[in-house]
Amino acid sequence: MDRIPLSPPVITPVPDGVHRPRWSVMIPAFNCSGFLKETMEAVLAQALPPEEMQIEVVDDHSTDADVEALVHSVSKGRIAYFRQPENKGSLRNFETCLNRSRGYLIHLLHGDDLVKPGYYQAMDELFDRYPEAGAAFCRYEYIGESGKRLYYRDAEMKEAGMLPDALLLLAGRQRLQFCTITVKREVYEKLGAFFGVDYGEDWEMWVRIARDYPVAYTPEPLASYRLHVSSISGRSYATAKNLKDLQWVMQSIQQYLPETERARILQQSMKFYAHYGIKIANDLWYGVRNREGVKIQVEEALRMHRDWRMYWKITKLYTKMAMNITSFIPRRKNNK
Numbered sequence: 001m002d003r004i005p006l007s008p009p010v011i012t013p014v015p016d017g018v019h020r021p022r023w024s025v026m027i028p029a030f031n032c033s034g035f036l037k038e039t040m041e042a043v044l045a046q047a048l049p050p051e052e053m054q055i056e057v058v059d060d061h062s063t064d065a066d067v068e069a070l071v072h073s074v075s076k077g078r079i080a081y082f083r084q085p086e087n088k089g090s091l092r093n094f095e096t097c098l099n100r101s102r103g104y105l106i107h108l109l110h111g112d113d114l115v116k117p118g119y120y121q122a123m124d125e126l127f128d129r130y131p132e133a134g135a136a137f138c139r140y141e142y143i144g145e146s147g148k149r150l151y152y153r154d155a156e157m158k159e160a161g162m163l164p165d166a167l168l169l170l171a172g173r174q175r176l177q178f179c180t181i182t183v184k185r186e187v188y189e190k191l192g193a194f195f196g197v198d199y200g201e202d203w204e205m206w207v208r209i210a211r212d213y214p215v216a217y218t219p220e221p222l223a224s225y226r227l228h229v230s231s232i233s234g235r236s237y238a239t240a241k242n243l244k245d246l247q248w249v250m251q252s253i254q255q256y257l258p259e260t261e262r263a264r265i266l267q268q269s270m271k272f273y274a275h276y277g278i279k280i281a282n283d284l285w286y287g288v289r290n291r292e293g294v295k296i297q298v299e300e301a302l303r304m305h306r307d308w309r310m311y312w313k314i315t316k317l318y319t320k321m322a323m324n325i326t327s328f329i330p331r332r333k334n335n336k
Contacts, residue, residue: 003089008192008208011098014185023053023120024103024185027079028093029111033065035226036111038147040074043109046120047078053120056080057111058097061087091201095193098185105182113179114143114224122160123182126216130162134213135206137181140223150227155219166215167207171253171265173272174203179223181206187213196252199236199245204252211256237284238293240300243277247304270304277301278313285321294321 014020025043029036036057047053055075059067061084071081082100084093097108105127109115119138126136142150156163156175163169170176191208194201209215236242250269254262281297284290298314 004091004198005095005193005195008195009092009095011095011185011188011193013189014102018102019051021048021050021052021054021103022124023048023105023107024101025053025055025107025109026097026101027055027057027109027111028060028090028097029057029062029067030060030087030090030093031062031064032111033062033067033070036067036070037074039109039111039114040071040079042114042116044075044078046115046117048120050078054080054101054103056082056097056100058093058100059083060090060093061085090198091194098188098193101185104185106185106188107182108178110178112226112228113177114147114226115179116222116224118220119222122218122220122222126160126218127182127184130214130216132214133162133184133216134187135181135183135209136216136218137176138218138220138222140177140180140225141221143224143226145226145228147224147226149224152221153225156217158219160218160220161216163215163217167210167256168261168265170203170210170215171207171257171261172268174200174206176206177223177225178202179225183209197245197248199242200249201245203246204249207253207256237280237297238290240277240296242280243273243297243300243304246273271307274301274305275310275313277304278310278317281314282317285317291321 027039027043040057043055047055055078057067057071057079059082068081068083071079082096084096088096094108098106105123107123122138123136127133130136139153139155141152144150156169187209191212194205196204236245250266254266257265277297278301281294281301284293284297294317301310
């Protein structure tokens with residue numbers, strides 16, 4: 001089985017006769033035991049009874065700890081545990097999460113992110129208020145490895161409600177994280193799961209959902225997305241795979257858009273993520289002093305878009321590299 005499926009994996013309906021809770025909180029995890037305890041405790045602090053909320057850790061064959069023992073010690077049996085027989089990769093692990101879920105509403109919460117008090121109640125209220133919505137998400141905060149708040153994501157609108165022009169808004173750039181969004185299981189059953197790339201794959205999924213369903217939103221910051229300093233040394237950044245994958249997402253999104261909006265949205269996205277690539281180039285220098293990675297990231301960014309601001313940022317970066325100036329500000333663990 002390919003680690004990165006070429007088409008949306010099928011999510012099969014829950015068999016007849018199986019008890020279905022309202023919620024499935026599925027926690028995909030891989031080598032994140034240092035954060036997983038906090039993630040589980042955040043869910044347990046607002047968990048509904050077992051008959052109303054399924055909670056399960058789906059472990060992609062972690063090697064950093066005895067994850068099963070950790071789950072049982074924290075949850076005392078309240079959180080179920082499933083371990084992949086071998087490492088499947090993130091997309092296949094998400095697919096497993098979705099197919100193992102039984103609830104009507106699915107929250108995919110990565111094992112290093114957090115939900116804040118009131119998340120599940122707020123999502124419940126949104127779906128009750130807007131039953132036509134296929135998904136609902138919230139504003140969120142960025143936190144560091146220690147859990148300290150770094151900054152808030154800007155709100156998409158001032159009041160909770162249906163997100164206006166959700167398709168075009170979400171197509172322009174990635175505006176949410178896994179930890180923020182709850183999706184009806186029937187939506188995944190109709191549209192399939194994540195595919196194509198393993199960097200930015202969720203952006204494609206959220207746009208695919210917005211093409212077919214209304215999307216609800218609350219500006220309450222009810223989720224925490226954790227930034228990882230160590231990720232900047234990863235192969236994705238050092239080889240510019242991040243930007244190449246994002247371009248695949250941008251091209252894939254085109255088919256979901258009205259023809260009159262495709263060129264504008266693509267140009268907007270290319271410009272935004274070209275500048276983002278220069279930010280990553282800065283991370284590669286200030287974080288791990290990877291000169292070759294900086295060069296590759298800059299070259300790929302310039303293939304996507306060029307303007308005077310980009311050239312100014314690049315000149316500033318290369319000047320500091322020549323002077324061997326290093327200082328580091330943690331950035332995000334992936335593209336979002």
